[in-house]
Amino acid sequence: MSELFSNNSFFIYILACITIFNYSSFRENQKISILYFLSFGLAFLKIFNIFTVILFLFTSTFLFLEILSSDTLKPNIIIKMKYKILDFLFLIIFQYKIFYIIFSIALTSIKVTEYISMSFGFELHDVRTVLQIVATLLFIYGIIQMMSEKFKIKSIDEIMKSFDFSINMVPFRKIDPAIFNMLIDMEDKTYRIRTKTYNFFSLEFIRYKFNKKTHINYQKVKKYIVATKHIRGYSTIEMQLMRTIGIIYGYEMTYTRKIYEIIYSTIFLKSLKQYYNKNTYANTNRYKEYLLYIYLQNVNTQIGDKFYPKITDFIGENIKDCSKEECYIAFSGLTHPIPPLNSTNILYKHRSIINKYKLSETKILDIMKDLEEE
Structure with missing residues (x-):
């Protein structure tokens, strides 16, 4: 030296x-x-x-x-x-x-x-x-x-612009809980189970996928790893949110993108929660619901041949005023289904959801038909 x-x-x-x-x-x-x-x-x-x-x-x-x-x-x-x-x-x-x-x-x-x-x-x-x-x-x-x-991510300054609507300001009590619950049932059933983790690279998620009573062995772990590369069901809501608000371009680089989702769904979302707690923000006990609120304002959906950059572009900015039927349609388009959603197939995409939340089939069909006539 x-x-x-x-x-x-x-x-x-x-x-x-x-x-x-x-x-x-x-x-x-x-x-x-x-x-x-x-x-x-x-x-x-x-x-x-x-x-x-x-x-x-x-x-x-x-x-x-x-x-x-x-x-x-x-x-x-x-x-x-x-x-x-x-x-x-x-x-x-x-x-x-x-x-x-x-x-x-x-x-x-x-x-x-x-x-x-x-x-x-x-x-x-x-x-x-x-x-x-x-x-x-x-x-x-x-x-x-x-x-x-070829792959570029946003700075923390840029990511935080997606959280401009502060957790203090979200009218949680005025939002129908069924909206958030429906999103969870359709996109990520582990969401409320995972109280401490944010991605599929966690014991909370793996236990749910394998079932607690199932013995985990090498072959099942190998199958799980392969599945996480391709199946949307292995992308948690937090991972979907991070890739939407955090990646500028390079989405097609699957391995790099997945690594980003795993790392930053932990780094950023845990750090943000800690930041809110440290600075005594209101509603910090509803942080997971807040992430769902931000998710609706940032993640895209496709209904029919029309692409919506944000879910709220379809259901409206005031989530507390949205109908469950509108949300059902918007959530059904998150996977960008092929064939595209239409009045013929919309009721069969998630039949169990329609029954569970007692949605109006007539209202769903009317919304779809109005869209098709535009």
């Missing part, structure tokens, strides 16, 4: 990082790319050893993304260190492609060069030249992949 602090390069690196953090003209991914370039340069020019460079890289990106972030609400919402680490790891792996940079840095290592030379009998100079070329190409490819932003 004495060598590290006696070397002016260390302080130059720190100064460069601070300058990059404060340079407002650059987008976040451009700032990250410059940090990558600085780190790769340190390794390529052998200014520091590989371990030190990677340590610098992780430290500087963590400081930038979690401590000195331009995302002003993040420090207030996400306060637990384990959640900060999870957020950091997701961002640098899936959005900022750090593995490409780490591998390119590793290829500049003297030890890697010597090992390949000794193992295969190649000239040390030749091996060094080839690895430097490969490392440079891999670094450039990693930067291109990062800058292309």
Whole structure:
């Protein structure tokens, strides 16, 4: 460490990082790319050893993304260190492609060069030249992949815009409980069972899916994992909400999206609840109902050939004034069914729901026929 602090390069690196953090003209991914370039340069020019460079890289990106972030609400919402680490790891792996940079840095290592030379009998100079070329190409490819932003998520500031209607203001007592209960029955029967968790990656959810009396073995777990990749029934209401309010684009990248849903349904929603409790908001005991309220104002549905960006675009902004029949139709369109919903099939989509909540079939058909005549 004495060598590290006696070397002016260390302080130059720190100064460069601070300058990059404060340079407002650059987008976040451009700032990250410059940090990558600085780190790769340190390794390529052998200014520091590989371990030190990677340590610098992780430290500087963590400081930038979690401590000195331009995302002003993040420090207030996400306060637990384990959640900060999870957020950091997701961002640098899936959005900022750090593995490409780490591998390119590793290829500049003297030890890697010597090992390949000794193992295969190649000239040390030749091996060094080839690895430097490969490392440079891999670094450039990693930067291109990062800058292309095939998958991008919103900042906490942007996500919080979906919660502009404060939990303090929701007229819970005026909303028919059947509306929320119907949504739960149609989309996620585990919703009220899961008192402490928010996604399918939890014992509460798995026990419900397997049934408490069922013995869980390897084959059933394997089948469960495969099913979660494809079946909507394995996406909890919270996961559906997070992908709607949190993903800017890259929805078609299924694996990355699922990982995002699992991680951020925990990181963000648990942190938000803690934030409300800490700041003594009213109605915090109805947090789960509040998430359902936000869900209705953000998640899309499709009825017939018409797409509604938000459920409330169909049922109306004042949820307390909505009819159960309108909600039934809107909830039936959440899966974007094929064939599309129409007056012929609407009564058979969820017959048990119609019976359980004593919905008017005549009213449902009248609403559908009015839509078809528009």
